Amino acid sequence: xxxxxxxxxxxxxxxxxxxxxxxxxxxxxxxxxxxxxxxxxxxxxxxxxxxxxxxxxxxxxxxxxxxxxxxxxxxxxxxxxxxxxxxxxxxxxxxxxxxxxxxxxxxxxxxxxxxxxxxxxxxxxxxxxxxxxxxxxx
Amino acid sequence: xxxxxxxxxxxxxxxxxxxxxxxxxxxxxxxxxxxxxxxxxxxxxxxxxxxxxxxxxxxxxxxxxxxxxxxxxxxxxxxxxxxxxxxxxxxxxxxxxxxxxxxxxxxxxxxxxxxxxxxxxxxxxxxxxxxxxxxxxx
Amino acid sequence: xxxxxxxxxxxxxxxxxxxxxxxxxxxxxxxxxxxxxxxxxxxxxxxxxxxxxxxxxxxxxxxxxxxxxxxxxxxxxxxxxxxxxxxxxxxxxxxxxxxxxxxxxxxxxxxxxxxxxxxxxxxxxxxxxxxxxxxxxx
Numbered sequence: 001x002x003x004x005x006x007x008x009x010x011x012x013x014x015x016x017x018x019x020x021x022x023x024x025x026x027x028x029x030x031x032x033x034x035x036x037x038x039x040x041x042x043x044x045x046x047x048x049x050x051x052x053x054x055x056x057x058x059x060x061x062x063x064x065x066x067x068x069x070x071x072x073x074x075x076x077x078x079x080x081x082x083x084x085x086x087x088x089x090x091x092x093x094x095x096x097x098x099x100x101x102x103x104x105x106x107x108x109x110x111x112x113x114x115x116x117x118x119x120x121x122x123x124x125x126x127x128x129x130x131x132x133x134x135x136x137x138x
Numbered sequence: 139x140x141x142x143x144x145x146x147x148x149x150x151x152x153x154x155x156x157x158x159x160x161x162x163x164x165x166x167x168x169x170x171x172x173x174x175x176x177x178x179x180x181x182x183x184x185x186x187x188x189x190x191x192x193x194x195x196x197x198x199x200x201x202x203x204x205x206x207x208x209x210x211x212x213x214x215x216x217x218x219x220x221x222x223x224x225x226x227x228x229x230x231x232x233x234x235x236x237x238x239x240x241x242x243x244x245x246x247x248x249x250x251x252x253x254x255x256x257x258x259x260x261x262x263x264x265x266x267x268x269x270x271x272x273x274x275x276x
Numbered sequence: 277x278x279x280x281x282x283x284x285x286x287x288x289x290x291x292x293x294x295x296x297x298x299x300x301x302x303x304x305x306x307x308x309x310x311x312x313x314x315x316x317x318x319x320x321x322x323x324x325x326x327x328x329x330x331x332x333x334x335x336x337x338x339x340x341x342x343x344x345x346x347x348x349x350x351x352x353x354x355x356x357x358x359x360x361x362x363x364x365x366x367x368x369x370x371x372x373x374x375x376x377x378x379x380x381x382x383x384x385x386x387x388x389x390x391x392x393x394x395x396x397x398x399x400x401x402x403x404x405x406x407x408x409x410x411x412x413x414x
Contacts, residue, residue: 002310002413004381035140036176036272038312040379042388044328050236052182052228057217061225062232064214069207069345076340079333087337090328094338098326098391099377101237103178103270105142110270112180115236132379132386134312136413137140137274173278174314174410188374190320190366195355199363200370202352207345239375241316241408243280248408250318253374275278275412 003030003135010128011121014085016051016059019131020109020117023102026133027109035104035137039117042130045089046121047096053116066092072124082123089122096120104137141168141273148266149259152223154189154197157269158247158255161240164271165247173275175240175247177255180268183227184259185234191254204230210262220261227260234258242275279306279411286404287397290361292327292335295407296385296393299378302409303385311413313378313385315393318406321365322397323372329392342368348400358399365398372396380413 005026009017019039027037041048052058070091073084080086100117102109111117119129143164147155157177165175179186190196208229211222218224238255240247249255257267281302285293295315303313317324328334346367349360356362376393378385387393395405 004310004379034142034272035274038377038379040377040386042386042391044326044388044390049232050182051232052217055217055219058225058228061215061217062229065208065229068214070341076344077337079328079331079337081331087334090334091338091341094325094327095233095371097235097373101176101178101239101377103142103176103272105270110178110180112182112268114182115180130388132381134310134379136311172280172410173412187370188320189370190355193355193357196363196366199353199355200367203346203367206352234370235373239314239316239377241280241314241410243408248316248318250320250406252320253318 001032006130006132008128008130009119011126013126014121014124016118016120018116019119023109023117023133027104027135030135032104032135032137033107037102037104037109038134040099040132044093045123046119046129047093047098048100049096049118049120050115051118052114054114085124092122139170144268144270146266146268147257149264151264152259152262154256154258156254157257161247161255161271165242165273168273170242170273170275171245173242175242176272178237178270182231183261184257184267185231185236186238187234187256187258188253189256190252192252223262230260277308282406282408284404284406285395287402289402290397290400292394292396294392295395299385299393299409303380303411306411308380308411308413309383311380313380314410316375316408320369321399322395322405323369323374324376325372325394325396326391327394328390330390361400368398
């Protein structure tokens with residue numbers, strides 16, 4: 001059995017947005033009990049991560065780590081058509097993930113207690129990001 | 139057809155632990171010939187990697203690379219509740235993978251000759267890590 | 277329904293090689309309308325990425341970023357049997373992906389308009405890289 005549905009997240013610019021419930025809700029709706037759930041973001045400047053979901057400092061530390069590792073406006077980059085955050089957004093996406101695969105058990109994504117699913121917007125201005133959820137199993 | 143089973147790895151602290159056989163054994167047990175095998179680790183401070191499995195220097199070089207790139211005790215980090223390796227463990231997890239997807243062919247994970255499946259423990263003290271294997275196909 | 281097929285890419289050494297059509301063609305051949313498509317590279321020194329597919333500067337910037345972050349010949353590395361690019365190739369692979377999961381919708385991989393699928397060769401000399409495509413769904 002396969003279930004598939006897309007949804008859109010309106011971001012307010014760079015930062016991480018919790019979408020665990022968006023995934024769980026679709027898994028419940030699919031009626032699938034045991035299987036896998038795939039989340040896929042259709043963009044090259046936003047990504048999906050599983051991140052600690054209790055202390056917001058984790059995500060601000062992560063943001064600062066990325067800002068230091070892949071700095072906006074780095075003179076190394078020639079692809080700057082959309083501004084100083086253009087190329088860093090592509091690299092951040094590639095260093096993380098465009099797609100997550102989560103086990104479905106007893107009709108829900110079987111996440112660890114601290115695992116939250118986040119959309120990570122890497123561009124500084126707001127964007128609309130399309131995500132597709134595909135669930136399959138029995 | 140879907141097969142799913144969890145197992146636990148008791149780590150001895152930071153380092154990589156070969157779990158290729160743990161995966162292959164479950165694929166064999168599933169009776170599935172052609173399909174995909176997903177491995178998922180239910181934690182935010184340990185990850186899964188496919189790594190060269192012949193020369194142990196590869197994994198010690200990798201460990202040193204990560205220690206330099208995401209140093210323990212970095213003053214950049216505010217999330218230090220569980221010690222200097224707390225935030226680096228979350229970042230190492232996000233830079234690598236919580237989940238691996240392996241093709242199943244002729245009843246086994248069709249890995250390249252040098253590809254080993256490793257659980258990578260990022261915390262310095264020992265932990266018990268839960269991993270779920272989901273196999274589906276025909 | 278499960279479809280599986282392997283193909284080989286002959287690389288001309290370090291760089292990224294567009295393989296979107298190689299994937300789309302197999303999804304079409306599978307006859308599967310809705311589901312998921314997995315691409316898997318059977319090596320530890322080449323990886324798969326989804327990357328912006330319009331401006332070639334993106335991929336040269338990405339290459340330079342990796343060359344700076346994981347430099348060839350870094351004295352940190354002991355695993356140098358195959359040359360100064362040996363260990364960096366393993367690390368680049370682990371920082372990116374050995375496997376991609378793409379949603380299949382209306383009989384094709386539903387990629388975003390700017391998403392291209394690339395094989396990223398990390399060794400400086402040419403190699404033959406085996407990739408397996410697995411498609412399942414209905």
